[in-house]
Amino acid sequence: MYKNILLIIILFFSIELINAKTIYVASDGNDSNNGSITNPYKTFQKAVSEMFAGDVCIIRGGVYTEPLIINKNGTSSNYITIKAADGETVEIKATNSVNGWQLHTGNIYKANVNMTIDKRFRAIYHNNEYMDLARWPNNTDNNRWTINSTPVTNGDGSHFVVNNVPNIDWTDGYVYYLGAHSGASWTRTITSSTSTTINHTGVNINQWPFNPHNPTVWRNYPNNNRGQLFLFNKLEALDYAREWYYDKANNMLYFQPADGIMPIDGTVEYAVNKFTLELKGDYIKIEGLNFFGGSAKIHNNADNNQILNCQIIHGSEGHDDLTNNSAQVGEAALEILGANTIVKGCTINHSSANGITVANWSGAHNTIIEGNYISNIDYLGIHSKPISSSANNVKVLKNTIINAGRDGMTVGGTGSEIAYNDVSNSQLINSDSGIFYTVGNANLKNIVLHHNWFHDATAPSYSHEVGNPGKAAGIYLDNNSKGYTVHHNVVWNVSWTGYQVNWNNTHLDFFHNTIWNAQNATGTWINGYTQENNKVYNNFSSTGDWFSEADASAFDIQSNLITAASPFENVNNQNFMPKEGSAVVNQAMTISGFTKPYKGSAPDIGAYEFGGTQWTAGINAIEDTGNALSIADIVIDKSLKLFPNPTNNSLNIKVTHAINKASINIYTLMGQLVKTVKIDNATSSELVVDVNNLSSGTYLLKIITDNTTRTSKFIKL
Numbered sequence: 001m002y003k004n005i006l007l008i009i010i011l012f013f014s015i016e017l018i019n020a021k022t023i024y025v026a027s028d029g030n031d032s033n034n035g036s037i038t039n040p041y042k043t044f045q046k047a048v049s050e051m052f053a054g055d056v057c058i059i060r061g062g063v064y065t066e067p068l069i070i071n072k073n074g075t076s077s078n079y080i081t082i083k084a085a086d087g088e089t090v091e092i093k094a095t096n097s098v099n100g101w102q103l104h105t106g107n108i109y110k111a112n113v114n115m116t117i118d119k120r121f122r123a124i125y126h127n128n129e130y131m132d133l134a135r136w137p138n139n140t141d142n143n144r145w146t147i148n149s150t151p152v153t154n155g156d157g158s159h160f161v162v163n164n165v166p167n168i169d170w171t172d173g174y175v176y177y178l179g180a181h182s183g184a185s186w187t188r189t190i191t192s193s194t195s196t197t198i199n200h201t202g203v204n205i206n207q208w209p210f211n212p213h214n215p216t217v218w219r220n221y222p223n224n225n226r227g228q229l230f231l232f233n234k235l236e237a238l239d240y241a242r243e244w245y246y247d248k249a250n251n252m253l254y255f256q257p258a259d260g261i262m263p264i265d266g267t268v269e270y271a272v273n274k275f276t277l278e279l280k281g282d283y284i285k286i287e288g289l290n291f292f293g294g295s296a297k298i299h300n301n302a303d304n305n306q307i308l309n310c311q312i313i314h315g316s317e318g319h320d321d322l323t324n325n326s327a328q329v330g331e332a333a334l335e336i337l338g339a340n341t342i343v344k345g346c347t348i349n350h351s352s353a354n355g356i357t358v359a360n361w362s363g364a365h366n367t368i369i370e371g372n373y374i375s376n377i378d379y380l381g382i383h384s385k386p387i388s389s390s391a392n393n394v395k396v397l398k399n400t401i402i403n404a405g406r407d408g409m410t411v412g413g414t415g416s417e418i419a420y421n422d423v424s425n426s427q428l429i430n431s432d433s434g435i436f437y438t439v440g441n442a443n444l445k446n447i448v449l450h451h452n453w454f455h456d457a458t459a460p461s462y463s464h465e466v467g468n469p470g471k472a473a474g475i476y477l478d479n480n481s482k483g484y485t486v487h488h489n490v491v492w493n494v495s496w497t498g499y500q501v502n503w504n505n506t507h508l509d510f511f512h513n514t515i516w517n518a519q520n521a522t523g524t525w526i527n528g529y530t531q532e533n534n535k536v537y538n539n540f541s542s543t544g545d546w547f548s549e550a551d552a553s554a555f556d557i558q559s560n561l562i563t564a565a566s567p568f569e570n571v572n573n574q575n576f577m578p579k580e581g582s583a584v585v586n587q588a589m590t591i592s593g594f595t596k597p598y599k600g601s602a603p604d605i606g607a608y609e610f611g612g613t614q615w616t617a618g619i620n621a622i623e624d625t626g627n628a629l630s631i632a633d634i635v636i637d638k639s640l641k642l643f644p645n646p647t648n649n650s651l652n653i654k655v656t657h658a659i660n661k662a663s664i665n666i667y668t669l670m671g672q673l674v675k676t677v678k679i680d681n682a683t684s685s686e687l688v689v690d691v692n693n694l695s696s697g698t699y700l701l702k703i704i705t706d707n708t709t710r711t712s713k714f715i716k717l
Contacts, residue, residue, distance in 0.1 A: 020054030020078065023047050027062035044068045047082075054078030059289065061088030067273050067294070068092055074283030076304065083287035094276045094294025095125060095269035098253060107260035108238060113253040113270055115246055121318040123271040124244045125293065126257060130314060130350065131242050134254075135232035136166050138240040144379045145403070145428045147178060149228035155215030157205040160198045160229060167195060168236035174319065175200050178381055179213030179227040182431040182463035184327035184406075185381045186213065187320040190231070198231065201322070209327035224462040232319075269293065271317070279305050279338070286310060293317070295333055300362040302338035309345040316351045320380055328383035329353050337362035339391075348374045353384045355401075360390035360413055370397040371619050378405030381429030385410045385437075396421060400618035405429040407437035407476075408454065411447065418449045422618030424456040427472035431463030434476025434500060435491075444483030444507055449475065451488045451607075451624055453617040455574075458495040469519040473500040480504045480529075487511040487594075488607045488615075488624065490576055497523035498541060504529040510536045511594060514576050514607040520544035521562060526551075536560060538588035540567075540606035559589040561605050568608075578610040585610045597626030619700065667700045674699070 022037075025047045029040035037058075041047045044066050047057045053074045059082065074080040084090040104110040115122055124131040132139050139148050154161035160175065170193035178185040186209070188200040205214040215226040231237065235245045235254060244255040253270065257263055276294035277286065283304045290311040298305055315333025332354035334343065341364065348355045355377040358364045369387060378384040386401045387409040394416045401408050401423040408423035418436070426435050435454040438447075459470025474491030477484055480503050491498045491513070498515030501508060502525040515521050521544035524531070531554035536546050539560045546562075547555045567582030569575040578584050588603035590596070596603050599611035608614065615624040666675040674694060 019052070020056070023050055023055060023057045024060065025057060026060040027064060029060075044082075048072060051080055053080060053283070055080055057082040058085050059083070059090045060085050061090055064090070064092045065094075065096060065272070066092075067094070067276055067278065068286075068289070069278045069280065070284050071280040072284075073281040074285075076283060079283045079285040079306070080281070081285040081287065082289070083285075084289055089290065090288070091290045091292055092276050093269070093292045094271060094273040095292065096272045097266040098263070098268040098270060099265040101262050101265070101268075103262065104254055106256075107241075108254055108256045109262050110252055110254050111268075112251055113246070114251050115248070115253075115270060115272075117271050117274060119248075120321065121271055121274055121316075122246060123293065123314070123317040124253070124255065125269045125314070126242070126255075126263065127267055128269075128292070128313075130317060131244050131255070132240075133232050133319070134234060134238035134243045134245040135230055136237050137230055139242070140240075142242065144376075145405070147228060147230065147381075147429065149176075149178070149230045151223055151228050152177070152215045152226045154226065157210065157214060157216075158199060158202040160200075160215055161196055162198065162229065163196065165193060165195050165198065165231070166237065168234060169193065170198065170231055170234060173234040173237070174232050174322070175229055176232065176319070177213075177215075177227055177229045178429070179215075180217060180219035180221050180224050180462075181212045182224075182381075182429075182460065183433070184209045184213055184383055184430065185320070186210065186324060186327070187322060189322050198229070204325075207325070209325075213327075220465050221462055222466060228462070276312075276315075281305075282338075291315065295331065295335060297335045298338045298341055298364075300337040304340045305338060306342040306344070307334070307346060308342070311347045311349075313347075314350045315348060315355075316353050318352055320382060324382075326383075329380075330357065330359075332357040332384075332388070333377075335359075336364050336367055336391075339363055339365050339367070341367040342370070343372060344368070344370045346372045348372065348377075348386075350376045351384075352379045353382070354378070354388050355386035356388070358387075358389035358391045358394055358413075360392065364391040365413070366393045367391060368395045368397070369399060370395070372399045373619060374399060374401045376403045377401075378429070381405045383407075386423075387411065389413055389416065392416070395419075398617070398619060398621045399423075401426075403428060407433045408435040408457070410437050412438040412440075412445065414443065414445050414447070416445075416447050418447070418452060420451045420615070420617045420621035420623065422453045422616075422621075424453075427457045427459045427470070429460065431459040432471040433459075434473040434478075435494070436474070437476045437478065438481055439478045440481030440505070442480070442482075445481070447484050449484060449486045449489065451615055451617060451621075453490050453492075453574075455490070455492045455494070457493070470495040472496050473523075474498045474515065474518065476500045477505060477508060478502050481508070482506045483508075485509045485511070486513060488513065490514045490516070490574075490607045491518060492516040492571075492574065494518045497521065497544070500524070501531075501534075501547075503527055505531050506533050508534040509594075510534075510539055511591060512538045512588070512596065512603070512605070512607055513540070515539070515541040515544075516566075516568075516571055516576070517542060518544065522547050524550050531555070537591055538603065538605050540584055542566070559587070559605065561587065567606075575614075576606065577608045577614050578604050578606065580610060582610075620702065665702045666694070667702065 023035040024040035026040040029042040031046040033039035101109045170190045173190045192199045203210040241258045276291040277296035279298045285306045287308045312333045316331045333351040334356045336358045355374045374386040377386040389411045392413040396418045398420045404426040408426040454474045457472040459472040473496045498518040499522045521541035534555045536557045567584045569577045584605040586600040586602045588605045613624045616622045664677040
């Protein structure tokens, strides 16, 4: 009987494999075709309707405006796969083109458009660049990270007092407000206005987040005593380049281009669909597709799906919910509600809200977020993040994250791991936040945070008193965080504390971390709570002290070092490997129950071990094996910083020790090799790599010997 059952199972899967087919879609195809490579279908809907477990749909290069929606199931051994044709670029847009422009007045043009998308998510792009909804004050520097606001001088929960409001009727327009505390913003509908007063639909200033983010709260901050605001979404405010307004009653779009010239038909696009990709089934694999102007969503109960080597650009644009009472929104460029999801090798760039969300309420557990490049997230300045995960057993590995309005990432689900991520330039709008940030509860989270680089975060000057630090922490375990093991991380160039812990923190282990150039090593706000069972062992900091405000029994502090004298190879080039014989070498204690490979008579203090691995973080990170690399470290001396952009025409690469043969490969973020430089018998010297023929953008530089990648870094040209 059991043999018969086994035979039936084998036959079932054999039939499934035999019947698996390849279907083609092309922009010039026809749904009456047979879906072959020579007679492709035109629509995704037709292709998906013909697919079953094991089938592959290959999309030929081109631009598509149909959302990709998959409601079929694959199996664990036979995924449904939809991918771009090899070597071809597939762009799936959630936008339509605008045609038929005519002059309105001055440099403002108009065209008939029927925008059906929810008004929160209306967006206009000109030559693929995001445009501003008509506003005051204007976005004069064309920088979405500067608020370009006006100070609030007074007000309460239903009105603001400001100076020099333009003499137009702002009724039914919107007001964006960021309190002096600068922890979160909120947006409301304007009910009436004068030259000095903006009345709006109101908030409860006695409840979080409106307490303390409201104009009754006064702070001694530069030009920001009671917060700041801008007004938007009125035609009369359309008086500046790159602004637009939509009149729904007359289906009329108004737009002022940057050059003041009537737009060419097709160069202006407007948002049509909220989502460009929706996965509603199980065991689906999406590969190598580019999405523009709309989000991707993996629905609740759509499990075991994979998104690989895709791009999502301007995934979630728009303004805040006008009735938001939580300081955060659920929208993201990629929303993950299904369990066992893998997102790997993707690029996510530009989102008003979140980059990637992984939801706990839907059971999106056991998800892996690995090797992604995520940038320019949370232009709203609310509690949104490049990666925001509350699900359990989530792994966030080897991602590079740059430019965020508030936190660099939040991972708070039980049993999660955060490792080898390179996160920088967060807190561009908000304050009182962290490059890594989380909030706890009554439970031990059993979260491990290790081998990450958290760096270069300075809270805006308007968020703190002159002479006081801006509250941008490296690792911020906020209210009641419990059960975190934090080891082998490097925090550098932050304007506040390396570690910040608040309220009832218990069972926190800080082992073998390095903090360089922070305002203080650590900080805590106890606020009347109890802290206990916390350990701080074998950490290095260049400044500050270890939880001096806490009760002495709350933190067990042993074998750490604070000194301004660098014991490292080259901190200016972010080389935190210990120098031979320096003050950190062989000076750490062994920690019972914690495995730490070491080379000398005892472990080293800090995140790196002399003679051990010079591990790296971010995409293509080098993992810490405990052993040194077999070739010399190669240091990029110039054009390394991602923010602000350098303008060099060449890279100076220093070979610190002799090597026989190697190559320097420069790739696009999508993995395309664009330049190779060969190294033959190099000694301690500088090599100059010409990059004049490369267009501006971010590239991945890899050093390769014997077909093995030894180190990699990002460059921005």
